[in-house]
Amino acid sequence: MATYAEMQQVFEDIKDDFRYDHELNGCLNCGICTATCPSAQFYDYSPREIVQLLWTENVEQIYDAMQEKIWACAQCMTCAARCPFKNSPGGLVAIMREVAIKHGMQSAKDVLRPFGRVMLKLITTGNQLSPDMIQPDHFPDWGPNIQKVEGNLKTLRKAIPVKTLQTTDTAWEVSLKTSVEMYTIWEMTGVLDSLELMDENLFDVIDDFIDEKREEYEDWLEEQEEDDDD
Amino acid sequence: MSDKQKPGNHNTDAQGAGAGTMKPGFHNTDGQGVAGHGSMFQSTNLSPEEAVAATDWVRKHVDRRTIDLGERMDDVRDHMWELEKEGEIIVHRITDAHKPEIVQTLFGWDKKIPTTQLWHHKSCGQCGNIPGYPTSLMWFMNEFGYKPGVDYLDETDQTSCTAWNYHGSGIGNVESLAAVFLRNFHQAYVSGQRLGHDAGHFFPLVHCGTSYGNYKEIRKYLVESPELREKVKKILGKLGRLVDGKLVIPEEIIHYSEWVHVMRHRIANELQKIDVSNIRTTVHAACHYYKMVHEDAIYDPTVLGGNRTAPGTSIAQALGANVIDYSTWYDCCGFGFRHIISEREFTRSFTMDRKIKVVRQEANADVLLGIDTGCITTMDKNQWIGKSHGQDFSVPIMADVQFAALACGADPFKIVQLQWHASPCEEAVEKMGISWAESKKRFEEYLKEVEQGKIEYLYDPKLAVGG
Numbered sequence: 001m002a003t004y005a006e007m008q009q010v011f012e013d014i015k016d017d018f019r020y021d022h023e024l025n026g027c028l029n030c031g032i033c034t035a036t037c038p039s040a041q042f043y044d045y046s047p048r049e050i051v052q053l054l055w056t057e058n059v060e061q062i063y064d065a066m067q068e069k070i071w072a073c074a075q076c077m078t079c080a081a082r083c084p085f086k087n088s089p090g091g092l093v094a095i096m097r098e099v100a101i102k103h104g105m106q107s108a109k110d111v112l113r114p115f116g117r118v119m120l121k122l123i124t125t126g127n128q129l130s131p132d133m134i135q136p137d138h139f140p141d142w143g144p145n146i147q148k149v150e151g152n153l154k155t156l157r158k159a160i161p162v163k164t165l166q167t168t169d170t171a172w173e174v175s176l177k178t179s180v181e182m183y184t185i186w187e188m189t190g191v192l193d194s195l196e197l198m199d200e201n202l203f204d205v206i207d208d209f210i211d212e213k214r215e216e217y218e219d220w221l222e223e224q225e226e227d228d229d230d
Numbered sequence: 231m232s233d234k235q236k237p238g239n240h241n242t243d244a245q246g247a248g249a250g251t252m253k254p255g256f257h258n259t260d261g262q263g264v265a266g267h268g269s270m271f272q273s274t275n276l277s278p279e280e281a282v283a284a285t286d287w288v289r290k291h292v293d294r295r296t297i298d299l300g301e302r303m304d305d306v307r308d309h310m311w312e313l314e315k316e317g318e319i320i321v322h323r324i325t326d327a328h329k330p331e332i333v334q335t336l337f338g339w340d341k342k343i344p345t346t347q348l349w350h351h352k353s354c355g356q357c358g359n360i361p362g363y364p365t366s367l368m369w370f371m372n373e374f375g376y377k378p379g380v381d382y383l384d385e386t387d388q389t390s391c392t393a394w395n396y397h398g399s400g401i402g403n404v405e406s407l408a409a410v411f412l413r414n415f416h417q418a419y420v421s422g423q424r425l426g427h428d429a430g431h432f433f434p435l436v437h438c439g440t441s442y443g444n445y446k447e448i449r450k451y452l453v454e455s456p457e458l459r460e461k462v463k464k465i466l467g468k469l470g471r472l473v474d475g476k477l478v479i480p481e482e483i484i485h486y487s488e489w490v491h492v493m494r495h496r497i498a499n500e501l502q503k504i505d506v507s508n509i510r511t512t513v514h515a516a517c518h519y520y521k522m523v524h525e526d527a528i529y530d531p532t533v534l535g536g537n538r539t540a541p542g543t544s545i546a547q548a549l550g551a552n553v554i555d556y557s558t559w560y561d562c563c564g565f566g567f568r569h570i571i572s573e574r575e576f577t578r579s580f581t582m583d584r585k586i587k588v589v590r591q592e593a594n595a596d597v598l599l600g601i602d603t604g605c606i607t608t609m610d611k612n613q614w615i616g617k618s619h620g621q622d623f624s625v626p627i628m629a630d631v632q633f634a635a636l637a638c639g640a641d642p643f644k645i646v647q648l649q650w651h652a653s654p655c656e657e658a659v660e661k662m663g664i665s666w667a668e669s670k671k672r673f674e675e676y677l678k679e680v681e682q683g684k685i686e687y688l689y690d691p692k693l694a695v696g697g
Contacts, residue, residue, distance in 0.1 A: 018404075018455055018457070019451070036560070038561065038566075039566075042576050074562060074565070074566035074567070074576075075398075076521065076565075077443070078517060078560070080522070081520070081521035094400070097400030098400055111399060112399050114571060115571060118571060119395065122390065122392060126389030127354045128358075129355065131358050131359070133358070139611070141578065142611045147651070147652065148650075149677075151677060155677055159644070159673075159676065161644065161645070161686050161688045162368060162689075163689075164386055166685075170358075171352070171353075173386045173694070174388070178389055181471075182413075184465065184468060185406055185413065189403060189465070190403065190405075
């Protein structure tokens with residue numbers, strides 16, 4: 001159980017985000033946000049409640065909401081489009097999620113676990129998902145008629161008349177240089193540190209992959225230089 | 231009548247005005263109240279003409295596009311020009327060469343939509359899952375005689391915006407999102423140079439609704455926050471992605487559906503081959519298109535009365551489809567970013583309850599059109615499972631641009647790539663008078679040629695290699 005001081009620190013970190021003042025301008029408890037919220041229909045979640053907790057600086061309840069509730073938000077931003085105060089409850093949730101990760105909260109770790117494959121794909125290739133991840137085996141609830149033509153995935157992708165889309169392990173072909181640039185972004189913005197805090201095993205796999213790709217890129221650059229010298 | 235019930239003096243005490251007025255828990259139980267004329271009613275004795283004049287203000291059309299917002303709403307583009315003047319940034323301009331069309335956004339602000347010299351900024355969900363979306367778009371450009379490498383470019387030097395992951399898992403931050411935005415858009419800015427064009431030749435056309443919303447939000451933060459600019463400048467500098475030591479920020483963020491919107495009359499007048507007036511068409515506008523940075527979304531008085539965002543509906547309307555409204559139009563699709571991956575019960579329940587069932591029961595729709603990756607995936611793939619809860623509803627799901635391509639004679643498989651869809655798209659295709667079985671047979675024959683390396687392309691594959 002967190003101490004009050006720890007909970008206070010969590011709240012301070014939320015407030016310190018420069019977006020906080022954009023996203024929270026006041027609240028009359030009108031509840032329009034909750035009335036339009038898809039998640040409120042299915043979960044014990046209310047954007048109005050989130051805004052009220054932050055507005056009244058209820059640090060204990062804020063901490064409590066970060067254990068589960070904030071992960072119910074679908075991030076559709078309907079609440080933000082509707083709020084008469086121009087609040088963005090969804091935007092506030094995004095800040096709270098970032099802070100949950102920064103503090104290594106268990107709720108964030110639990111949420112991230114099923115995201116492992118997606119995260120690996122995104123960090124290493126710059127693509128969020130790929131055709132080989134969207135196969136019938138992975139989504140039995142999508143039914144037997146998941147696509148209209150049977151056949152080898154590679155052949156079906158080759159039949160897309162756009163060169164960049166003829167891939168199976170990325171959504172489109174991303175050049176190696178581009179992926180390597182992404183690694184620099186992840187490092188310099190602390191994303192890899194967050195990942196290490198959340199899932200050390202996943203981080204190790206990604207870290208090895210990044211080293212490999214960077215070496216591959218260095219080799220390619222050397223080859224280019226040699227070709228130029230010739 | 232008591233003195234209390236004179237005109238202008240209605241219900242002035244806490245007891246109400248007598249029979250027929252509304253009391254807590256006893257609403258309108260006597261058949262009068264607000265639904266009828268209560269005891270307080272008095273005729274004004276106005277002539278019909280006077281009555282019309284007296285109530286004119288009620289009928290007056292309040293148009294949000296004429297509202298003077300004063301200081302309540304800032305236009306981020308004004309600040310961009312100031313920053314450019316101060317030497318802080320370079321604005322990637324939409325020039326006459328981009329042949330822009332001017333449209334109006336929510337508050338009546340002008341927005342320039344470039345119609346040519348476009349850099350396709352692809353969507354990970356779209357390319358991975360609904361490839362008929364980008365292919366239909368590029369097919370249209372070819373049909374209009376656009377020259378690949380001159381009038382549009384599709385290349386490998388680009389990444390996802392990474393916002394799907396951010397909204398889903400919380401991993402990432404404003405700095406990483408901003409650096410990705412600036413990296414991709416810098417590439418768009420310089421992409422033409424390898425083909426002999428000037429910097430800025432190609433203007434980015436964003437395929438994904440979430441990328442579009444995210445980029446607009448991040449652009450705002452970049453313009454407002456010198457600290458954020460300073461932080462990402464270091465990153466972009468290290469990547470060699472500054473121009474004269476400055477960040478490049480685009481004049482407008484353009485969604486592909488905005489291109490379709492401004493091209494809709496040309497599509498209908500110059501390319502349409504199939505009458506779609508018999509197609510009962512519903513539209514789901516993507517949340518991240520018009521609920522994020524909502525002041526920048528396109529509204530048009532000729533589309534849904536200007537009360538709802540126009541893209542998606544406008545092309546269906548221009549093609550002459552029978553556009554049908556439904557009560558949950560404003561609802562999200564249920565995608566949820568993390569929910570579609572790890573809270574699937576929410577996603578499929580919401581999409582069935584609030585979208586599929588409603589467009590089927592209320593609108594008896596032949597097709598539900600989307601303008602974004604996530605929505606189309608969600609609504610397309612989660613219909614079959616509804617049967618397990620007794621919700622046996624289905625409706626074909628496709629993007630506006632796929633529907634338009636079909637109406638203009640594009641092949642349902644080779645170009646529109648409907649083979650990747652799970653929803654019963656064959657029903658919509660057949661109703662449009664296109665033989666699904668014959669098209670499928672042709673495509674299966676074509677697959678044999680593909681296996682032998684005989685592949686048809688929309689553009690020379692060599693153009694794709696960038697970076």
